Amino acid sequence: MKRVDIIFGIIGLIISAYVFSMLDSFPEGQPGEVGADFFPYILAIGLGVSSLVLIVSSVFKKTSEDAEPFKFSDTGIQRVGIALASTVIYCLALDSLGFIVCTLVYLPLMMFLLKERKYFQMVLVSGAITATVFLIFSSFLNITLPLGTLYGY
Amino acid sequence: MDIELFIDALGEILQWKPLIMIFAGVAGGILIGSLPGLTATMGVALLVPFTFGLPFNESIGMLLGIFSGSVYGGSISAILINTPGTPAAAATLLDGYPLSQKGEAGRALSMSVFASFVGGFTGALIMTFLSPQISQFALEFSAAEYFGLATFGLSIIISVSGKSILKGIMVGFLGLLISTIGMDPVSGYPRFTFGSMNLFEGPAFIPTLIGLFAFAEVFKGVEQLTSTKQVVSKINSVFPSFADIKRTWKDMAKSSVLGTFIGSIPGAGSDIAAFVGYSEAKRRSKTPEKFGTGQIEGVAAAESANNACSGGAMIPMLSLGVPGDAVTAILLGAFVIQGIQPGPMLYKEDLDVVYSVFSAMLVANIAMLIVGFLGVRFFARAITVRKSILLPAIFIMSIVGAYSMRNNMFDVWLALGFGVLGYFLQRYRFPVSPILLALILGPMAEANLRRALIIADNSMIDVLSRPITATFLILGLATLVMSILRQRRSK
Structure with a gap:
């Protein structure tokens, strides 16, 4: 399990959740039209999914080495x-x-x-x-x- | 090719003011490239602000001078202190450092300048003759094809950027999301601007890249401060001998062509080109076992390949508007600031601009040869500057550089923010350059897709099934899948 990757994954999920929450306030386009919210919507899904995959794969990873631990005492x-x-x-x-x-x-x-x-x-x-x-x-x-x-x- | 126009453009570049700028850029580029830990990307990022206020020819000359100089500069510290100044010089040190241990540092350095010139000049020549053909082909592209091209560019760049493709993809999506900050390209609706006027046009490009590539690097330097004393070898001669040139010219010629070709593939950088050139020379050699012990051919092949790569990387950048690597992405940004939008239309409408770029690139390589020969002793001393002096100076350069874009403190804060982000990403092995490329390719993909959809009456299928678009998208997908498979196999 790589702790750092899980933290990064969670941050990624938070960002994509934030983007989703913002999209509601975007102006409605014509029905069937691709508007200002389309790209961010796709990208937020992409970021969310890749963050989830990162979290899941780090949970199941056997290695326990964290790249370089972040210690404030360093x-x-x-x-x-x-x-x-x-x-x-x-x-x-x-x-x-x-x-x-x-x-x-x-x-x-x-x-x-x-x-x-x-x-x-x-x-x-x-x-x-x-x-x-x-x-x-x-x-x-x-x-x-x-x-x-x-x-x- | 319009020879008359080309000679006119060359004449414009050969005026004394653009020439001074080219030489200044080359010298600055070599200096930053030669300092270990300062990459070519960082060098260009730090020096780009100096070109804002200049007229076009001077600005373009200085930019291309910096670009050419910084790739060569990396070889100086590789040869003298066994530390590549830039990743591209890693192949140079394999034989360069053994040579200087044998007391032949001058021979290695002079060969590396000469080989860099041969490679760089060849790359620039190939660019001059090949990129108009590619732009010709791309003239038929409409918005849908550009969307496919941008997506393909992104996929190939993410797939080669670092050990973990998953992390590359994640950072790529993050970068693309950052690129949606600002006014929507079609409706003008401000997205994710947090009410700040400063973000209406998106995060300013130069401050962002100063943050990601300069601040982040100096923070890393501050963390891993080491004070080992560097011993620099003595330099005997500064010009290559005729015998050495005769011995290596075949390797240089081969590496130059290979390097240009590799450089023109988006995502394949000069470090890859250098290693391919090096191993090709080794394979061709009658005494391959001597490579790594100080063979002059190794230096020549690696250096001509990585400098040829610069010309190669300019091909897709200029003719398609798709940067081949992080450095050309910065160049593209700097061109746009100068009011020039690279792409096939540039060849159609502003051919004089294109020819100025070609001329400046050719002249920059000659300038590199001259500055390299004359200045090698100076650069050899400069690489021993202590980190404790160098890093604070880079902090100041970064702050002033970010500020100078719009005379605006907001941009400095933006750069610092991206610096912290870049520092953490790098520390935990996330590649940083996908963010930079996403900032260029993201808006290109979005604006063109939306435009194509308007033309096609919002039918996504119509847009995606256009033959060239579909080919690019399939190629992009295949690149990603193949690199994921390759990564699995290597584990």
């Missing part, structure tokens, strides 16, 4: 969690603090998280990356990155 998983959280905070702060400040703080912190300990290099590289990305996008590609509403931009 330092790798913790790192991913911290990286994701920092990225979310970075994105939240981007509008008000602006690209330059956010990136100058974010990059060294991420490098530290990934066990970089050469501090001088860290600061230097962070500065270089921030400047390069900002210059390429704003002057070369004419894409304005957030400058920071906090400073009145």
Whole structure:
């Protein structure tokens, strides 16, 4: 029995059930006409059936190995969690603090998280990356990155 | 073929601005391709945002430069540190790494650049002459045939994408469901948009693929952080010797044609092409037992095959609008952003555009040869960049890339969301690329089926029984059944 596959199967079933529940609100077409709900309907059946097959086949599978168990105590998983959280905070702060400040703080912190300990290099590289990305996008590609509403931009 | 128009298009590409972009794209592509863990798909995904604001010729030049460069780049780390930069380079390391252990890294690297050029150029040439013929045939397709073609494309891609076909099918359905988000192609009714205006046109393509292929990859890198010190071999010469070229040209020629052919089959990627080319060279060799111990033929065959594959994969993408693999799917998306819809109509109405693509592809391969020779020492140093520096930089590139599409934070959140999804899917051995291909082929299948049904007065049987449509559908079904049977047998 593979626990992970069963979990994925259940998620698949939930998604297909959700799609079915939404289809009721779709506008009715002419009788016999194929409308906006037709494709999602077929796809939801497909996803549901393949999820069920995955669940059933994992229940009867003799092997018990889960690919790589997902444990919150694993330092790798913790790192991913911290990286994701920092990225979310970075994105939240981007509008008000602006690209330059956010990136100058974010990059060294991420490098530290990934066990970089050469501090001088860290600061230097962070500065270089921030400047390069900002210059390429704003002057070369004419894409304005957030400058920071906090400073009145 | 309209030679005059082709020469005009080539002249346009050979202006200094498109040329700079091609060289920049090639250099960027080689750099990302050579970094272990960064695949060609990810490279193209990360660099595509740089092409948005550019005029067509420059943008197309840069895109094709990135594409060609990234496939070659993988061989650098394969040869120098025994780690393929991209899956396509896995066959290159079989003989490439032993060569560099013998102190002949320079010989292997220069041969790999040369073979990549031969393969890439041959592939591009075959594409130039073959794809117009295919588009000619496809001009007779109506909506019903396109529905069949899209369905066939999906089935073949799902069936080769990973160890478990069931998981591939599941992810394929999920991707197709994601592709129905947004306004219905016929009635305009907004589906699954959760009331958000940002989803009216569906999840934006570039942020989605940055999420699936860049964010997901860096999350994986963050989890499996290893800090082994890499020893890079010394590079002696950067040009291949005449004797080596003479020794390998037959293998290169064969691999180039084989690679193009394999690339043109949707679903068969450059990694498969490289291994087929390699084993063909081994079979033909008088000393097959020496393969794996540092035979220059092995490097030449593998590299010319996987680069030829790029040209091959462009054939169905350009002439039918059906991408051959994940990278060409991204290219297709980027073309659409530039206002170009690949498919037979493109050949009929915008032949100059098609010729620009051909020219850019040919020039990109020449640029790859030049950048490869001149820059090999630089790229050899770049591959030792520590993950702790590289991954944060990719995070920033991904965020900015997702943002730059519409100057919109929503797209960044979308990319992050898809990144988390991709990370978990990958971690539990679900293939990710079916989602990307479903995003392209799903709307194609749905819109064409619905259009065909309107024409046929809602008679499903009339639509499905059209000869070409039925053939595609049966082929698709057969592909799935055959791969399920093959999987059972291998267990």
